Amino acid sequence: MMSFDTQDEEFGAVEVTHSPARFSSIVAVAAAVLAVVTTGLIAPLSALVGVFGLVGVGGGLFVFESERLAIAGTGIVFLGIVVAGFFADVPEFLLFAALATIVAFDLVSNAFSVGRQLSDQTDTQRGEAVHVAATVFVGILAAGLSYGIYLVPWGALTIPALTFLLLSALFLLWSIRQ
Amino acid sequence: MDLETLLNRVLIAVGALLFVVAVAMIAAPGLGGALPFGTPAVFVVGIIATVTGLGVVRRRLRGEIEETVTPNPERPAGNPMPGEDVDRMLYEMSTLRQGVSENRDVLEQRLENLAVAVVRNREDCSVEEARRILQAGEWTSNEQAASFFQGERTAAEEAGLSGSLLSGTDDVAAFENQFRATVEELIRVGDVDVSQSVDVDEQTERSFLDQLLGRSGNEDEESDAVDTNWNESHSSIPTFDTSEPFEDVSLQHTDRWLGVTAFALVAVGIGTLTFKPGLMLAGTVGVAYTIYSRVSAVPRTEGLVVEREYDIEDPEPGDLVEVTLTVRNESGSMLPDLRLIDAVPDEFVVTDGCPRLHTALQSGAQAQIEYTARVERGEYEWPLLVVARDFSGGVERTSLVTPDAGMRIVPPLRVTNDVPVRAQTTQYAGDVDTKQGGSGLEFYSVREYRPGDPMNRINWKQVASTGELATIDFRQEKAATVTILFDTRQSAYISAGTDEPHAVDHSVHAASDIFGALYDQGNLVGVAAFDTVPCWYAPGAGSEHLENARVLFAQHPALSPRPPERQDHESQYIDPMTHVRRRLPSTSQIFLFSPLADDYAAEVARRLDSEGHLVTVISPDVTVDETVGQRLTRIERTARVRYLRERGIRVLDWNPDDRLSLEIEKAQARWA
Numbered sequence: 001m002m003s004f005d006t007q008d009e010e011f012g013a014v015e016v017t018h019s020p021a022r023f024s025s026i027v028a029v030a031a032a033v034l035a036v037v038t039t040g041l042i043a044p045l046s047a048l049v050g051v052f053g054l055v056g057v058g059g060g061l062f063v064f065e066s067e068r069l070a071i072a073g074t075g076i077v078f079l080g081i082v083v084a085g086f087f088a089d090v091p092e093f094l095l096f097a098a099l100a101t102i103v104a105f106d107l108v109s110n111a112f113s114v115g116r117q118l119s120d121q122t123d124t125q126r127g128e129a130v131h132v133a134a135t136v137f138v139g140i141l142a143a144g145l146s147y148g149i150y151l152v153p154w155g156a157l158t159i160p161a162l163t164f165l166l167l168s169a170l171f172l173l174w175s176i177r178q
Numbered sequence: 179m180d181l182e183t184l185l186n187r188v189l190i191a192v193g194a195l196l197f198v199v200a201v202a203m204i205a206a207p208g209l210g211g212a213l214p215f216g217t218p219a220v221f222v223v224g225i226i227a228t229v230t231g232l233g234v235v236r237r238r239l240r241g242e243i244e245e246t247v248t249p250n251p252e253r254p255a256g257n258p259m260p261g262e263d264v265d266r267m268l269y270e271m272s273t274l275r276q277g278v279s280e281n282r283d284v285l286e287q288r289l290e291n292l293a294v295a296v297v298r299n300r301e302d303c304s305v306e307e308a309r310r311i312l313q314a315g316e317w318t319s320n321e322q323a324a325s326f327f328q329g330e331r332t333a334a335e336e337a338g339l340s341g342s343l344l345s346g347t348d349d350v351a352a353f354e355n356q357f358r359a360t361v362e363e364l365i366r367v368g369d370v371d372v373s374q375s376v377d378v379d380e381q382t383e384r385s386f387l388d389q390l391l392g393r394s395g396n397e398d399e400e401s402d403a404v405d406t407n408w409n410e411s412h413s414s415i416p417t418f419d420t421s422e423p424f425e426d427v428s429l430q431h432t433d434r435w436l437g438v439t440a441f442a443l444v445a446v447g448i449g450t451l452t453f454k455p456g457l458m459l460a461g462t463v464g465v466a467y468t469i470y471s472r473v474s475a476v477p478r479t480e481g482l483v484v485e486r487e488y489d490i491e492d493p494e495p496g497d498l499v500e501v502t503l504t505v506r507n508e509s510g511s512m513l514p515d516l517r518l519i520d521a522v523p524d525e526f527v528v529t530d531g532c533p534r535l536h537t538a539l540q541s542g543a544q545a546q547i548e549y550t551a552r553v554e555r556g557e558y559e560w561p562l563l564v565v566a567r568d569f570s571g572g573v574e575r576t577s578l579v580t581p582d583a584g585m586r587i588v589p590p591l592r593v594t595n596d597v598p599v600r601a602q603t604t605q606y607a608g609d610v611d612t613k614q615g616g617s618g619l620e621f622y623s624v625r626e627y628r629p630g631d632p633m634n635r636i637n638w639k640q641v642a643s644t645g646e647l648a649t650i651d652f653r654q655e656k657a658a659t660v661t662i663l664f665d666t667r668q669s670a671y672i673s674a675g676t677d678e679p680h681a682v683d684h685s686v687h688a689a690s691d692i693f694g695a696l697y698d699q700g701n702l703v704g705v706a707a708f709d710t711v712p713c714w715y716a717p718g719a720g721s722e723h724l725e726n727a728r729v730l731f732a733q734h735p736a737l738s739p740r741p742p743e744r745q746d747h748e749s750q751y752i753d754p755m756t757h758v759r760r761r762l763p764s765t766s767q768i769f770l771f772s773p774l775a776d777d778y779a780a781e782v783a784r785r786l787d788s789e790g791h792l793v794t795v796i797s798p799d800v801t802v803d804e805t806v807g808q809r810l811t812r813i814e815r816t817a818r819v820r821y822l823r824e825r826g827i828r829v830l831d832w833n834p835d836d837r838l839s840l841e842i843e844k845a846q847a848r849w850a
Contacts, residue, residue, distance in 0.1 A: 013253045013527045013677045091456035098460035117248045118534045127536030134569045142466030164200035166223045171193030175186050
């Protein structure tokens, strides 16, 4: 008997596709939706901007598979937060919405990265879950910390002091970015 | 210390100083009053922050994330399909508008040679006569096709090449249409077996895509992935070979958080400008993530222990082997983001499961990857590609971990069926019936007694009836010398589809079975290949010979499943048959394995035949019939088969989908 019969079905190569990782994508969209809903609660007008962003995130992840579009989408969602902050300055809601947006931003880029480097057929559950957990944990920690500082009554936050504080933050951020 | 670090330190120092001043002013409110700062200063800072933030957004949208590009080891390296060169030429002419006249000349020449062969075969006439028929257009009733060979190119056309370049569009399109029509007509006239003609428009589109993306036409999405195969130049893994058990490939910042600073800067900036504390607060999350992205630890992947196990100890080519990969983290720290890809050799095809995993491993934890691969002859040891990131993903370390688990796949050379050997033999006793009388089993003739004839062969009946001595001759059975010759030039590495084995694989698989059969029949069997890598194993016998042959099939570079590097045929052309011809015993029969992808292979068979060897060509048919180029190569191959058969050379036109043993049986009936 010939040992080769390459036409058998089982001999075909498996499929390999590289769309964005599913779990991260879903969580990213959910986070973006949360951000838009939160801003919508305090300033309905801003939700209009946010919905544009949502379309970008969803479309970029699931339809066009374009990382640039999805990232730009999170940017527009964030723009919605800025608009909301302009109309209704509710710190808690804004803080939460910003947190959700940045989580979405991170997960979008991670979803694409995992999709590119691995494949849709890969078992990515655990790796993705750990990444999501780490990002959310850091975000909640940071948001809690800044909210705590915010609640502490700072008696004399004069304008010159604020200027110096901002400038110092700016310089430190620049140094970090490099 | 380079400029960047210096600048960084200055920035940190200035930032810290400003922070201290700000804290001091908050603590002692009296301090601030002396400074000439008012609302405008805050505004300026706010604007700077916003503008910087927007700059970051721009950088993010323009910039690329730096990350390791991974291979797709599941699929075999795509081998070209027959006829790709023709399709490419047509594509270049019609779409890219490159080399119009050169390609046209080449295609015309090729088609003319083919047409001559087809017409000559049909009319059974000389080459000159065939040319005359073509020139006269008498070979077909299809006017478009007939006119392709009619008349020399007029002087005006020769001179007006530049003119035709100007009005190129119509000209090229007309040529292409005529070319297609002629190919179709040759299929009809030459009675070549192809599927019914494909819609021309669709064909054009397909060949266009084929050329653009190297696709096989019908499975766009899947073959797209083949483009990013390991071999591709844009893979960031520099080489496939790693002799070390652990080797670092790269360590880099991914820049995947680039842009998160923008959330901070824009929110804080606008919050300052509009005096909205809520926005400023929202911006702090961005600051926190910016810091998070820079707090990085290099993942300690050198602590990974990788073990690979196979469910079959000694696999044979074509076996499906289940591979189990166990990865254990013994680094002593957590590896939060591991992307593992088993770099399955190009020759293997993953048929089930996935050789990849994305996971996080705590210290001491382990994970498993399971997949099934169709293996191919050769000796392999391959690495696991490990792309590890830290928690934030800001740092990415890529390494190759090669477990000590090599795989050696040797063809079994088992006896599958009888192979017809012809009566060109040696002096050794064997299995092949000759046309010589002597000692043996089968009755051959009765002849006059000659002194010295053995007594047991005297025909006593005749002696009794006539009183004259006569001797019975039996048919002598002798061993043949058979050389299995492979066509393993670059041009033979063609396959009928991206997932299909190429012609050389088909040949070697078939030959390893035939080798066993021939050996079992008591023949002296040798192996040779014509390629730039000399391959010669002289015909011989004995179990050691068989064992050596097995290893040769598995490991000789000339028979490798991986095509040879592209060679520059133009500059230094050595006839690849030279070394074979020099060593070939004059009485050796030849089994030539070749897809007959070019005239050279057919010419080799013809020349060996004329040198007195009995040649049997076993030709796996890997041609397909979708695009015009593929159809053209199919007719060309058919013409070659006919050309060889005309000269009395046995050709086994073998469709690899069918079993070779059945084909041989059928052919045997024909040849007998």
